[in-house]
Amino acid sequence: MTNKQKRFALLSRFDKHYKFKLGQEPRYNKWVEQWSADSLIESYGLEVCYDLLEYYFEVSESPSWNNFAYMADDILEAKEQQNKDLKEREERRKMAKEWLSE
Numbered sequence: 511m512t513n514k515q516k517r518f519a520l521l522s523r524f525d526k527h528y529k530f531k532l533g534q535e536p537r538y539n540k541w542v543e544q545w546s547a548d549s550l551i552e553s554y555g556l557e558v559c560y561d562l563l564e565y566y567f568e569v570s571e572s573p574s575w576n577n578f579a580y581m582a583d584d585i586l587e588a589k590e591q592q593n594k595d596l597k598e599r600e601e602r603r604k605m606a607k608e609w610l611s612e
Contacts, residue, residue, distance in 0.1 A: 516556050517547040523560060524575055527567040538575045546579040554586065565589045 521540050528536040550559050562585050566578050569588075578585070 514544070516551055517544040520547045520551060520556065520559050520563075521575075523563055524578065527563055528573060531567055531573065536575060543575055543579070546575075550579060550582055554582070558586070562586055562589065 518540065521543060525536055528534075547559075554562070559582075562582060563578070565588075566585050567573055570577070
């Protein structure tokens with residue numbers, strides 16, 4: 511079990527992103543949702559959870575804590591796929607540039 515400070519740090523980071531994107535306070539019970547935050551932190555680590563939150567708010571049109579907590583594994587997979595795709599594209603650009611410069 512992670513400590514209380516980390517659980518609420520993750521929830522606070524969610525609140526910050528939510529306020530920035532939607533311009534209002536999220537409506538959920540932090541005392542109840544701290545346990546899902548605890549599970550996320552135990553599964554992925556706090557820094558990975560922060561990265562997942564940032565990616566989630568970039569791609570989600572209607573973010574919610576429940577959706578984030580439930581779909582965290584799918585979000586991580588999508589983020590990894592996107593990073594893999596970006597690397598492959600960069601490699602192809604380099605190969606094309608080399609080919610054109612010959």
